[in-house]
Amino acid sequence: MAVTELFRALGDPTRLEMVRRLSSGAPHTITSVSSGLQISRQGARKHLQILADAEVIMLEPRGRDTGVRLDRDTLEQGKAFIAELELRWDTRLEALRSFVDDE
Amino acid sequence: MAVTELFRALGDPTRLEMVRRLSSGAPHTITSVSSGLQISRQGARKHLQILADAEVIMLEPRGRDTGVRLDRDTLEQGKAFIAELELRWDTRLEALRSFVDDE
DNA sequence: AATTAATGCAACCATTTAGTTGCTTATTCG
DNA sequence: CGAATAAGCAACTAAATGGTTGCATTAATT
Numbered sequence: 421m422a423v424t425e426l427f428r429a430l431g432d433p434t435r436l437e438m439v440r441r442l443s444s445g446a447p448h449t450i451t452s453v454s455s456g457l458q459i460s461r462q463g464a465r466k467h468l469q470i471l472a473d474a475e476v477i478m479l480e481p482r483g484r485d486t487g488v489r490l491d492r493d494t495l496e497q498g499k500a501f502i503a504e505l506e507l508r509w510d511t512r513l514e515a516l517r518s519f520v521d522d523e
Numbered sequence: 524m525a526v527t528e529l530f531r532a533l534g535d536p537t538r539l540e541m542v543r544r545l546s547s548g549a550p551h552t553i554t555s556v557s558s559g560l561q562i563s564r565q566g567a568r569k570h571l572q573i574l575a576d577a578e579v580i581m582l583e584p585r586g587r588d589t590g591v592r593l594d595r596d597t598l599e600q601g602k603a604f605i606a607e608l609e610l611r612w613d614t615r616l617e618a619l620r621s622f623v624d625d626e
Numbered sequence: 627a628a629t630t631a632a633t634g635c636a637a638c639c640a641t642t643t644a645g646t647t648g649c650t651t652a653t654t655c656g
Numbered sequence: 657c658g659a660a661t662a663a664g665c666a667a668c669t670a671a672a673t674g675g676t677t678g679c680a681t682t683a684a685t686t
Contacts, residue, residue, distance in 0.1 A: 427539070430534070431530035436527050459646090470643095492609065505543070564632090566676070586684080
């Protein structure tokens with residue numbers, strides 16, 4: 421399931437920091453989104469590939485550098501997944517409450 | 524950051540399936556939440572420990588067996604984290620739009 | 627009391643992951 | 657053109673991960 425891949429992609433401090441940077445909305449390139457992280461350029465690049473594979477980001481080569489953008493839809497799916505879990509849970513608890521009220 | 528651990532915990536198909544089962548609200552034990560998964564009991568137990576460490580679930584030993592419950596707050600934090608990312612993004616896009624409108 | 631059921635602990639193994647370095651390629655800028 | 661900048665590809669390594677098995681323990685059942 422795709423949501424597994426999404427959560428896995430977000431489940432790393434470096435990648436989460438990248439995503440946080442991107443969420444500012446400022447335009448980013450591979451270099452800029454990787455700057456200051458305590459890892460090599462190639463290390464950062466691997467993380468970006470994982471995010472791209474999970475469709476958390478989109479890589480857009482433009483001439484010499486490559487733009488990096490968040491994919492809003494994918495993040496939304498993650499949020500929706502959790503919301504659905506919570507809903508299922510709430511529904512069940514509600515059912516229990518009715519049951520108790522009927523006693 | 525704790526949210527990293529949360530996402531990492533959710534980023535595995537077996538663990539996500541366990542969480543899905545728990546979200547039904549039906550009471551579960553280690554055995555019941557692990558039943559039918561194509562892994563050994565100990566394999567499943569390791570997954571549950573990871574979920575417990577990330578505070579996605581709570582393990583409650585009661586006599587011979589151990590209850591397993593979802594920790595709603597933690598899931599909520601995950602959802603809130605994504606929501607905040609989206610909000611930051613929206614805010615920025617809104618700012619850009621104003622800028623364009625001012626042209 | 628004896629058995630069965632539900633766990634826990636620990637050692638071990640194969641694969642994946644996060645990270646590196648070295649080298650190459652392709653734009654852009656002076 | 658030549659230098660510098662942004663990036664790609666590949667090979668390699670250490671550590672983490674997901675999985676196993678074997679054995680011990682504790683609690684419920686009959």
